[in-house]
Amino acid sequence: MESSDLAYSPADDAGSKPYVYPRSPSSDDKERPTQLRFLVSNMAAGSIIGKGGATIAEFQSLTGARIQLSRNHEFFPGTSDRIIMVSGEFNEIIKALELILEKLMIEAEDNNDDDTRTKVRLIVPNSSCGAIIGKGGSTIKSFIEESQADIKISPQEQNYAGFNDRLVTVIGSLEEQKRAIFLILSKLAEDAHYPQNMSSPFPYNTGTNFPGFAAVPVGYMVPSMAYNAMNYVSNGIGGRHANTKGLGSARPTGTNDGQGSSMTFGVADEHIGAVVGRGGRNIMEITQISGARIKISDRGDFMTGTSDRKITITGSPEAIRTAEAMIMQRVSANSDR
Template structure:
């Protein structure tokens, strides 16, 4: 079930004249590394990956961008869709998005033939703190983006049902050309926001979502193997509601770390885990070998302490795991 979306703005009834050319972001913003995230269904993710990772390898090679996915059945809260993150320079991300969306559109055409709706939908994940820049004063910016791109643009309300969820969905409806123009405009605006680009390496905080390796695709294409805030949820972990814990010092969060990465989290003689505990002020406990998060090969890492201590410990663990993934 999709999270409820309220239309902030939709396509204008009378299409105004579109700008003739793409106006690139300022050169400095265009060159610095940034990212974009969006949702795809399980089936669509499979076609992006390709047999043995062939399609995603080709797209990365052609665009120069890095393309990563959340694991099979690990979804954005309130949806049944997986997360794709593309990172790199502005032009690299734009090219990779075009390759992926064109591929997905061709798959739909192959299945449905002439019956396919020419106006498809793509949902971007945007930090709540960056949505104001897209909306603009009195909705002026989003209105200009709709008029320029001819795409429908909807921004979902902030969902307070999930702990740590500080992202909203920006839904773009239209033809491939219209969607790509809207993506160009939105990403141009986001790259002007220093906080947005800085959040590229920040831990994801999706309630109960285990952002980890997708079984069957090579390591460079998977989001870091760390689950965030998997506390007080149903057996599957996904889509549960957060139940607040009033005792700040007694918060406890269980995250999942791929079994092969536990060694780098612990460190020689326990050096790394001791350092993480000392710096963060949190208490960290790792499950025994073979004691995995249900349905995964991820060990349970339980972090106890204040919310700030837990966040710091999570970030440090993610950094250890990410550095091991890139070796």
């Protein structure tokens, strides 16, 4: 059995290799149509589409690949990221990926992001992860050595019920990412378990019902691990009891004053920066997507009996649930670093 949490890094003393594509799949596999999906933020999706769809149309014309994006509200489960699917013959997909990754790198530079080692998260079915890992991790280790990128496969036990896709995160420079993705797609193109054809980049159910809530986009399903990292006051709107351990005399804060319901919960001060984001980017995105109003307490204003800052979300039950899940996802991701 494979390990549920696999992460490998290139050797510290390994030098940078010139950008040369490694081995290719067989000619039959290169000519057979296939596909590759990966995640992008809503902002990045807009830059790839371009004004009036001009950029994505140009990329498709130049490469012969088909490029599809999930709709505005269709996010990969547990994230606020949309899905891009690139389909076509092997070489067409590689050419399209080069253009997309270069475009994203330019956007990052324009946003004054000086980190030259960025990450790309590929979506791979659990049944095909074994082909990437190899016996005893031999395949993925060879990919690391050849590409000089870091590769991490999300733990299988963190999958949501009914979902069989995992995230393969590739971290490195633009050239390192290109080499690593080339190797990964080469292996997937040869794998009998890999779905070579998909009609949509978003094959998941469009909504999930929670007791007391309207349908919520499945991308906002909340990882159970995140509940243990936060303190909650009972929200009074959905019948879900929050984790009040360590809160002392915490009381329900559900209200309905014509402005919608509200809930208040605590987040460790060290994670507030991840919730807010650089220049307030994350909190603005959460507010825009969820439709809720979000207030974070000032420094030093903590939940009773804790050192957690207070976050109050106001809006409809669906808006609150969506905003809460997005905040928890940010906290969970920050905790994993």
